[in-house]
Structure formats: structure tokens, C-alpha cells
Amino acid sequence: MPGHSQDRAETSGTKRVTLADVARHAGVSTSTVSIAFSKGGPISERMRSRVIESATQLGYAGPDPRAASLRRGRSGLIGVVLGERLGGAFRDLIRIALLDGIADAVGNAGSGLALLGDTDGGPLNIATAPVDAVILFGCSTRFDESFELVCQRGLPMVELEGAEFEGAEFHEPGTPIPHGIYVLDSDNRGAAKLGAEHLRNLGHTNVSIVSLPLDRDRARHRFSARDPLPGHSFVADERIRGVRDVFPAAGGYSAASSLVEEGRLAGRVVLGGSADNEHPLDRSLRPTAVIAQSDLLAVGVIRAAAELGLHVPNDVSVLGFDGIPLEGLAELDLSTLVQPAQAKGRAAGLAALDLIEGRQVSPQSFHSVLHEGATTGQAPGQAPGQAPAPR
Amino acid sequence: MPGHSQDRAETSGTKRVTLADVARHAGVSTSTVSIAFSKGGPISERMRSRVIESATQLGYAGPDPRAASLRRGRSGLIGVVLGERLGGAFRDLIRIALLDGIADAVGNAGSGLALLGDTDGGPLNIATAPVDAVILFGCSTRFDESFELVCQRGLPMVELEGAEFEGAEFHEPGTPIPHGIYVLDSDNRGAAKLGAEHLRNLGHTNVSIVSLPLDRDRARHRFSARDPLPGHSFVADERIRGVRDVFPAAGGYSAASSLVEEGRLAGRVVLGGSADNEHPLDRSLRPTAVIAQSDLLAVGVIRAAAELGLHVPNDVSVLGFDGIPLEGLAELDLSTLVQPAQAKGRAAGLAALDLIEGRQVSPQSFHSVLHEGATTGQAPGQAPGQAPAPR
DNA sequence: ACACAAATTCGAATCGATTCGACTAAGCTA
């Protein structure tokens, strides 16, 4: 005799209405009901309305997504791994712009977004989330861990904002790699170079970099052109390379994250000589321009400059990166490298969808444009409009 | 003869490894394998390792979440409905703080978050997302639409930040209502009152309110104490009531959203008389204090004040609401009503989990505290430290 | 060594839909 009482937890006491119930009520087969609820099935209008009628009578709200996703092998959800705590991850609006783009692409295809990641201490749910693909933000400290998990599950994966993991050197960004993995290409180097050229044209020769975290542990530290690039953050490294394409000797300071306060700290070091300003930098050694690797960092540098009594851009030029709307800083017309964040996010979303469908991902490149704001200007000692004096 | 070739789309050509494959390989039953992979099942260590061994040999990464969620009737995902476009929703960090809290609570319980909502034009996916419960942010313009959908599916629901829908008047916030619906209580009125009292103690008598959108269409408009509250935004209304508990005649201006620019617009109206400043307000009519319903709005009001040549707090005091970290505005020590956003988010997450489990939701109340920053001060014409002169 | 309890493992039903080929009516042509 069958019929184990192995009931699963029911939120309400009443049993759930199923497609089969509707079929019985309407006197048709389950297949017909299923088709009636799926958008484009071959079914007569009369039959469909009859089914819908029964459904509403029974209070059936449509097929159970869980069952549907099992049968179809798709859940319609795409996982986004932010790595950091949400609060931290979204402090910099660039991430939101990216996510917004992803949501746009994915949403228009009828899919949804699942936020994955370890809420510190809690169980990583990458391993058990019902997602069809995963988009990794390349700024996570636990990047390789996540990467590994996704690989194991054999899910398609898109990397956004560069590769920070061990295997990074094995594949060029922009190429569809191992096995359903796609890395978005965004020419960070070219963008940085663009910015550096802008500064050179203004007569600057001594520029300093304030970079995003370079190391796995996000340590703050000075770096010079003699140090090899650590190779942990592809984005940060590329942006440094871009600057060095123009100023081969450029060194700088690596921040611990993309925040104004971090930028301020870094600014004090590169402009003032040390964080506490105890050993002020000799005027002739002080850089006349700073390239920050994010707008938030740039704002911090500007703040540091103000604290050191330096005028921007007369004494020092500051160039940002990202070109995101700085809510609350409307009065500041920051010179920055505007990257098409939303478009990038959208492309990542589309790539994920392509991978899911097994389609070839259409490769795409993104380029930033320079916004000449009010924070960069002629190098001190240069007559405006005049070419840099040869030495 | 069975065996239709009704294969679903496979990302890779190779067939997926299933729990049954592992069972076969290890020479045990599927139940055993299932137990081996579930955390606390009764199983000998020897057997478990044997199963795991087989699994790794076959490259089995653990049970398919889709199948598991069908069987268990749980997907382990909680839906969050932001209503607005992501980019818009997250401009104000208060939302992120809330979401962060939710993610924390939910993540620690091993669940994940799914971002739901209509990415404009795309299909709403509330109806088809495999979620176990839904948390609605009460700031959506399409609130009732979402509400309806969730109700139809019979999902547990938590409302965060007040009720903006038709049925709002039917239930008191904080009470577990109709059917697995829970509205979080956060004493907006009390908080607003607290802020108003602070201003009264400083001698202010003429205060003006800059409110969050009051109407369904988010229209900008003046409102006075004679107008009835529209009743569309519970949060905004309560905060107005709180102010009127102290200043019964307080009127103001309703912004179109919680952004600095909106605050600036509103500030020009309440402080300057009109947005274009064509008919400047008589000095005696001008409010000496403005209570903004969000920090971002407050920043905008301060900016407007500056543009009108008013000094904050000497000419006009400005009080914010939320107490969120204003990235990039570190120099501004805003007086504000700090609400425990993360804790609130966390509570919403926990409530959702409780509802899912059919547990009684433990009701909880939240209270904001006043941060006395540098943007509120003695009313003009009052000697500092002196009680307001009686009239 | 034997009965009995405890600890594991196994079988089988089930969760709720989707889908494909087979089948049944109509609708048309000759």
C-alpha cells in the first residue's frame, strides 16, 4: 500500500493547488493545462480560456517555478557574486552601475538576479543556489574560491572587471576560455593611457598613481616602477601599465579599497610625503598630477591636497577613473575617465545569457572616454597653451 | 518501449552526473548518497567517505539545487522587490544598508537573495521566481501591483519601510496581518517628533518640511497643514505627523525622490520662495529650520541655502533623516535622525525566515536617535543656551 | 550463544511541472 506521509513543510495548512488539480477541474489533461499557461503553445483560444477559468476558480497562480525549473533544467536566475559584503560592495556606485546594466540585460530576457556570496560567517551559497550562470565581480578577495566552486558545478561564468585569480595568466581577457567562461574586455590600459596623455599634454612630467588594492590582502603601500606588478588585480595592474605607457617611471600608492577616505590617506602620502605629514615632501619632488584609479579615490586625493594647502588644479592636477555620478558632489567637476559601466554590465548579462544557451558569445570591447573637468590643468610653471619645455 | 528523446537543453554535450550515478558507482542506494551529502544525516563515517570518493571521481559537485528545491518545497531564496530600477533604487545608501541587513540575516540562515522587479519593459518576474518569500520595499511606485502578485502566489511577505498600497489602512504596522504578511514597524513618527523637539529646544518656531514623495506619481508640490495627507506613502506621512506633533502648522514641499538635486530644488522653494528665486521670500516668513526626510534631501537643502546666501546653521538649521554614511561628504557633519537601517534590514530578513517556517514572527520596534551635528543651531535672534522667548 | 536494542542502509513513493510522439477531429481536395 503506497502513500507515505512524507509531507514537506507547508506554510499554510491547506494543500497547494497544482496543475493536475486544474486539469481535473477543467476536465482536460495536464499537458493541456501546461500549454495553456506557457506563452506560445498550440492551443485553441476556447480551451485556453476554459483552463484559465478553472485556474482562477481554484486559486491557481500558475506553475510552480521550482518544478518548472527542474523539468526545464533552467531556473531563470543568474547569480552575481559580489564577494564583499553588500554594504561594502555598493559603496562605490560603479558597482551599482554595473549591476544595473546586468539587471537590465537579464531582466529583459525574463531572467532574474540572485545575489550570491558569503555573508561573513554564513555558508557560501554559491554551491547550492539554483542559478543557471554566474557573473563574478573581479574585485573579490575570495575570488578564486568562488571561481573554483562555480567550475565544479560546471556553470557558465562571466568575469566582470578583470581576473584576479591564479589562472589569470592562462587566458587573455576577451577570449572565450576553458569551458563556458567568458572574461569581459574593457581596455583599462588604453583608458589609463588616454588619461596619462592628457596630463602629458598639459605639461606634467611627474605624475603619481593612487591605485586600487594591488594585493590579495588589500594592503596599503607605496610602489615604484622598479617593483614588479603583483598580478593579483588585473584591473589595477592594467591601469598602472597604461599610465607607464606614457610615464614609464610612475610610482604611487595602493589604497585598501575604493573609498574617499582611502583616497585621502593615499593623497597625503603621494602629495605630502607621509600620512601624518611629518616629513613634508620637497616641492620639487612633489608630483604635479595624480591619477587615481577611481573617482572616489580622486575625491579623497583632492581632499588631501586641500589639507596640505595645495590648490587643485593650480598646484596639482587630479584625474579620476570611472565617471560615475558622485551623489552629493555635484559641485565638483572631476576630470575623469568615463567608462560605460552600464553598457559593460549589460554586456556581461548578455554574455551570461549566451553562455547559458550555448551560443557563441559575441566578443565586445569597451573604451573609456576622457572627461576634461575642472580638476586637471596646466602643470605649474607652464604657460597655458604652451608645449612642455624640453629639458 | 519507453525512452522519449525529450532532452532539455544541455549547456555542454556531456550528460550531467546525477546522484543516481554516484550511487551506482559506489554500489549503494540513492538514499544513502543523498544522506551523505546532507549535513546531519545518520551515516557512518566510512560510508560517507566512500560516497564522497565516488562523487569526486565522477566529478559530481553535489545535489542539483533545482531538484532539491522541488522535493523540499523550498528554494532557499528570498525575493527582494525594489520596484525601481536598480540604479535608481540604490542611489540612496539607506536602501543599501537595509539590503545589507537583509542579506546578513538571510545569509546566515543559508538562504540567498533574489532581486525581483520589473526592469522596465521586461516581464515582471515576481510571478515566476523560485522564491520562498518576498520582501517588499515600501517605496515602489508599483507597490500594489507587486503586492497583488505575491498574494496570488500565496507567498509569505514582509513589508519594509511602510505600506503604500490600497489596503494600508486595514492593518496597523507591526501586526502580523492577513496571511503571512508582516509589516515592519519603525516609529517614523516618533523619530520625526524627536527631531522637531530638538529644533523647538533651539528656539525654532517656523520650520518647514522637505518630504519624500507623497503621491503615487511622485509629483513635486507644496503642501500645507490644511491639506490632508494623501496616504500613499506611509513613511512620508508618518514623518510629517511626527513633526506636526510639535509644530502643528508645519507645511513644506514634497520632492520627487531621495536625491541631492531634489533636495536642492525643494530647498529653493521652501527657503527662497520659488525654484527660480524670482520672488524671494520675505525674511520674516522664511523658515528658520528645515526638516528633510532623508539625508540626501538635507544635503540638497543645504546647497540651496548656500546658493541663497544663507548660512547653515546661523541663518537656517537643517535636519536630515536616516544617518547613513554620506560617501564623499565627510566634511559635512549633518544633524540627522539616525535610524538603525541595518538592524531593520536584518529584522526584515528574520521575519521572512520566520514566516517561511510558519513560526510566529517576533514583533520588534525600531527607534531612531538624534545625532546633533553641525547643521542645526540656535534659531536666529535667540541668545545661545536661552529658552525660546515666550510670545 | 541468543535475544534485543541501536545504528545504518535500502526501496519506493513523491514533489509539480514539461514535452514529445501518438492520436482524434475537423477541414479540404479530387
Added chain:
DNA sequence: TAGCTTAGTCGAATCGATTCGAATTTGTGT
């Protein structure tokens, strides 16, 4: 009216796990 297409409906298999009671093994007391 027989023969053939076309449209719409139905049956049945299946997606991949979980779970519960029954069956089996292992261990213990006397």
C-alpha cells in the same frame, strides 16, 4: 466519399533529488 493535411489534445516518461518506514547489520547484556 475516400484520402490527406492541419490543428489541437492526451498519455506517459522524465527531470534529480528527499524522506520515511522497513529491512538489515552491528553491538551489548547475560
